[in-house]
Each structure stands twice: as C-alpha cells, then as structure tokens.
Amino acid sequence: MTISKILGLLKNEIIKSSINLPENFEITSIKDNCENVEKNDVFVAIKGEIFDGHDFIQTSYKRGAVLFIVESDKNIPEKASYIKVKNTRKALSEIAFNFSNINSDNFKIFGVTGTNGKSTTVSLIHHLLRESKKTSTLIGTVEIKINDEVIDEPYNTTPGSLKLASILKESKEKNVEFINMEVSSHSIEQKRVENIKFDIIAYTNITRDHLDYHSTFEEYKNVKLSLVKNLKKDGKVILNIDNLKKEELKNVDKDKIITYGFSEDADYVIKDVSKSIYQMNFKIKTPEGSELSIYSSIVGDFNASNITLALISTKLMGLSYEEIKHGIITFSGVPGRFQLVPNSKNLGFSVVIDFAHTPDALEQVLKTAKDITTGRVIIVFGAGGHADVGKRKIMGAVASKYSDITILTTDDPKDDDPEKIIEDVKKGIDVNKNFIVIPNRKTAINAAINFANREDIVIIAGRGHELFQLFAKGKKVRFNDFEVAHEIIENLRRSMKK
Incomplete structure (x- = not known):
C-alpha cells in the first residue's frame, strides 16, 4: 500500500498531515503495537484504557516505522511523516481492511451482540454450518476457528481491527463462505467492526454489564443497538422480544426484523420446555405455522433462546429445519457455559x-x-x-x-x-x-x-x-x-x- 493510497482512504478523517516521503512509497505493514514494528511500517497510535500509543511513537520510529497516524501532535519525531486524524481507531480499521484486500461482500456475515448468550449462539451456528458441510469461520470469546481448525484462543470477545482483517483475509484465502462473530459493546464503541457490514445482526438480550466502561446503562444499550447501522442493504435483524422491543431499533425497516422468544407475539415462539441435567426438549412455533420439536444436550430456558436464535439464523443462511434439528442434537455445548x-x-x-x-x-x-x-x-x-x-x-x-x-x-x-x-x-x-x-x-x-x-x-x-x-x-x-x-x-x- 502506498502513502498516496493511505491519504486517499483517510481523506475525510484528516485534520492535518506532514509527509516527507514520496507518495508512491510502499508501506510494508500496519502496526498498533510498537513491539511488532519493523522497517517501513505504519504505526497507528491508539489511546487505550491503560496505555496511550502516542507514548510509544519514539520507540516505533527507532524500530523503523516511517509513517505515523495520530490524534495528538505529542512525541512525533522531527521530520517524521505523520497524518493527524479525528479517530485513529477508525483510521486503523479503514486501512487494515483495505490493506488486506477484503470487504464484507466476500462473505455472508452473522454478528450477534447482547449481554449474555453470544458464545453459545455463534458456536452453535458454526457447528450447524459445519455439520451441513458449509465453510465457516467462528470468531468468539472462547476460540477463533476457520472451519475445524482453532487458530487462536482470544483475549477479547471481538478482536481488534488488525486481527479481524487478518482472520478475514485468511478466511477468504480458504474460500470460507460464512463468518460468525460475537460483537461486544467495546468493539462497537472502539470502531473495531467499523468496516464490517453484516447480513444478519442478532440481539440476545441487553442487561446490566460493563458500566465501568460505559457511563450509564442507557449508553451501553444504545451502543449495542447502534450496530444496526452496519447492516447490509438486504440484511435482517433478529431480536429477542422477551428483552427488547422492535421500536428500540431506530432506522431499521420493520419488515427486516425477525423476532423470537417465549412471548406469543414473537415470530418464532418457544414453548413446552422440559429439561434435566443431561438434556432438554422444547417446541418452536414457526411463522409458517408448523411446530418444531427440538432436542438438545445443552439445557436451560436461556439456551432454548440461544438455540432458537441459531435456528432462525441458519435458516436464513439456507439450511433446512431438518438439517438444523439434527445439528442441534449433536452439539455438545461450549466450555464453561453450563x-x-x-x-x-x-x-x-x-x-x-x-x-x-x-x-x-x-x-x-x-x-x-x-x-x-x-x-x-x-x-x-x-x-x-x-x-x-x-x-x-x-x-x-x-x-x-x-x-x-x-x-x-x-x-x-x-x-x-x-x-x-x-x-x-x-x-x-x-x-x-x-x-x-x-x-x-x-x-x-x-x-x-x-x-x-x-x-x-x-x-x-x-x-x-x-x-x-x-x-x-x-x-x-x-x-x-x-x-x-x-x-x-x-x-x-x-x-x-x-
């Protein structure tokens, strides 16, 4: 990627710049951790909760970085090339995805957010797709998998944009069709998913959490709900109406919203749950008027909700109800989830x-x-x-x-x-x-x-x-x-x- 290309990508974000290199100069790579910087890299300075990347600009310069993307003028070496932008996280996402030559249209992308249930839902969806011989990448709290290969056991629920771009690039190289990912409130607020457009966005629930990071519950909730701005034009939103109302989703056509829950008002109604420590069975009343009998080795009303969400999602992805029901039976659950x-x-x-x-x-x-x-x-x-x-x-x-x-x-x-x-x-x-x-x-x-x-x-x-x-x-x-x-x-x- 050339410096000229970077300037073009960030033109709407640039506050000022000073470039002392030819515009056709080729950047080797993009880094946001000074310890990984090599010769001819771009270093993007990110302000974190504990560390500020601007404090590591001098170290990155000594290690060979030739261009700095910053929000502040502090610590920039004399005569160094830099671009000052409104938001370095947003800038990082933009150039990372472009550098990896990927975009959301390369895949069918499912994103689930909510306070609880995300890991079980994405893991089950990935399992159902693999059982039906579909190619799938799982990006979750417990593990990151491309098809059946675990490539990472992550620290964050949703990786940073550099890591996300890398995962999607590898997925594209392996001809993966479906991307299934957990989306945390932090990742939305910090622009990690800024350059991802979703075919399906799902909401499990929104209850109290992360008020150490978000100042109020309303702020936390609004951040979660704002993910719908990343919906593709023909995308769908799946909503648990036991916890959320359609009206809370702003700027989304109501015909794009599919609901589920124990409420009789849902499009997919959960009923007749019977469970033991080893197994659970229940029924789902579908919009087509049929009743599906579901058998599962994961238990609890909350898992009945997670299973129903996975069923709706994979139906939208092209699986039949029979394929889905069989896959649910063979799903053994997620480590550390009941x-x-x-x-x-x-x-x-x-x-x-x-x-x-x-x-x-x-x-x-x-x-x-x-x-x-x-x-x-x-x-x-x-x-x-x-x-x-x-x-x-x-x-x-x-x-x-x-x-x-x-x-x-x-x-x-x-x-x-x-x-x-x-x-x-x-x-x-x-x-x-x-x-x-x-x-x-x-x-x-x-x-x-x-x-x-x-x-x-x-x-x-x-x-x-x-x-x-x-x-x-x-x-x-x-x-x-x-x-x-x-x-x-x-x-x-x-x-x-x-």
Whole structure:
C-alpha cells in the first residue's frame, strides 16, 4: 500500500498531515503495537484504557516505522511523516481492511451482540454450518476457528481491527463462505467492526454489564443497538422480544426484523420446555405455522433462546429445519457455559461450571439449577475487579435469592482489593441464609463439593472457560474451574474408597 493510497482512504478523517516521503512509497505493514514494528511500517497510535500509543511513537520510529497516524501532535519525531486524524481507531480499521484486500461482500456475515448468550449462539451456528458441510469461520470469546481448525484462543470477545482483517483475509484465502462473530459493546464503541457490514445482526438480550466502561446503562444499550447501522442493504435483524422491543431499533425497516422468544407475539415462539441435567426438549412455533420439536444436550430456558436464535439464523443462511434439528442434537455445548463436570455424577450430585458474571446471567443459571434438581443449589462465585462495581451487590442478592448455600470467593480481582470486592458483594447477601466467605477459590470449590449431598447441584460461576486468575500488577495464576473441580472430585472419590 502506498502513502498516496493511505491519504486517499483517510481523506475525510484528516485534520492535518506532514509527509516527507514520496507518495508512491510502499508501506510494508500496519502496526498498533510498537513491539511488532519493523522497517517501513505504519504505526497507528491508539489511546487505550491503560496505555496511550502516542507514548510509544519514539520507540516505533527507532524500530523503523516511517509513517505515523495520530490524534495528538505529542512525541512525533522531527521530520517524521505523520497524518493527524479525528479517530485513529477508525483510521486503523479503514486501512487494515483495505490493506488486506477484503470487504464484507466476500462473505455472508452473522454478528450477534447482547449481554449474555453470544458464545453459545455463534458456536452453535458454526457447528450447524459445519455439520451441513458449509465453510465457516467462528470468531468468539472462547476460540477463533476457520472451519475445524482453532487458530487462536482470544483475549477479547471481538478482536481488534488488525486481527479481524487478518482472520478475514485468511478466511477468504480458504474460500470460507460464512463468518460468525460475537460483537461486544467495546468493539462497537472502539470502531473495531467499523468496516464490517453484516447480513444478519442478532440481539440476545441487553442487561446490566460493563458500566465501568460505559457511563450509564442507557449508553451501553444504545451502543449495542447502534450496530444496526452496519447492516447490509438486504440484511435482517433478529431480536429477542422477551428483552427488547422492535421500536428500540431506530432506522431499521420493520419488515427486516425477525423476532423470537417465549412471548406469543414473537415470530418464532418457544414453548413446552422440559429439561434435566443431561438434556432438554422444547417446541418452536414457526411463522409458517408448523411446530418444531427440538432436542438438545445443552439445557436451560436461556439456551432454548440461544438455540432458537441459531435456528432462525441458519435458516436464513439456507439450511433446512431438518438439517438444523439434527445439528442441534449433536452439539455438545461450549466450555464453561453450563458445563457439567461429568465425574461428579459418580458421587450422586452435579457440579456445573458457568461463565455467569452478570446479575441476569447468574439469575438464569440459578433458576435453571433449581428447575433440574430435587436437592439443594450450592453456588460458588465472586465478582471481577476493574469492572462495574454497582453489579456486585446485585449479584450477591441474586445468589441469596436462588441458592440454598452461598459461598463467596475471589474471581479475577486484577488491581482491585479482593477483600473490598467481597465486602461489596456481601452487601446484597441475605445474612439469614446459609452463607460463607472463603477467599481462596480452590478452597471454596473444595468446600462446596464436600458440602454437596445426593441430588444437590453445585454451580461454580464467573470464570467459565478462563485458564488464568488475574491479580494485581498483571500477575496471572493458572486456574481453570473445570480442571480444579474435576481434580477435587477425583480426590474425594479416592478418599471414599479407602
């Protein structure tokens, strides 16, 4: 890509520029991390929550960067070429996608946003497409896959625009037809998906989350709803009307909106849900007037909603109802999403791992637990640091309301004080109910499993698939809830045989 091409792409964003290179000078690559910069690269300075890329311009210059795209004049080396723009994130997205020679018309693109349910939905859609011999790329919180190959286990729900462009470029080279991705509020606000146009945009739900980043719930909600501006001209929007109303989607023709939910007003109505710890069956009333019987090994009313969303989406993608129903049966779920630890059943009770880290998600998981067990519900959970402080008390109240025994422990405190987080959560807990604080997470899980009797269910919530606990000053400790629970159960089984 030439400097002339970059200037042309960014012409509407440029505030000023100073170019000391020939306009036909060829740029080698685009970087937003100074550690990756090589000779003849463009360095795009991004202002993050913790670090400001403008502070690394001098380092990038010494490493060989020849052009800087900035929002501020600070730290630009004398005589260096630079382009000052209104928004470097938007500029990065524009040049990254152009540099990779991709656009949204290369694919059929599904994007799902919402507070909960995104990972299960995109993973199921990817599974259904692959079961039907379609080519598909999955971009999600748990993993990124091109067809059946895992190419990354990501840090963010939605990668940055450089990474997204790279994934789409590789997908194009492998002749992938469908792109299925989770879209976070952060990625919308930070322009990561600015250059992606979607064939289908889906909304699972919007409930309280990320109020550490968004100043109010209304702002968070509006950011989510604004994704519809990225809809292709002939695209469709799928909406869960148990949580959202059609009228909340501005500037979208109502005939482009398909609804689903437990409400009889939905286009696709969920009904007659029956579930156990191992399986679930329910019916979906379709707009054609038929009733589909659905069988699944993932359970819970929230998963009935996720499955219905996946069914509508893949129907729009060209799959038949019969293909979809078969694929649902063979879908085993997503790690850390209401995931049964199977060896617990040998002890007569159930241990389940779930990512629930918002009040709504925790409530849905605990309601499901109460529905599928005749015993007690035991919850082990905490709240994360560097996150919405206001939800901590609410989560404590939810845990008290729906569980028989609450064990409060440490989640990922990051740079927050773990004891302060626990105190915040305790403010919502009913002290007249069975309740204990065990800060060490492994000890807390061990206690919960040892408390359990036959037919009880232990829910270990908050971290799901995550492999490391995060502490102050960037400290990471290997800790996966599933692995820890499995080990504790095995030790208990061995001790019982002695």
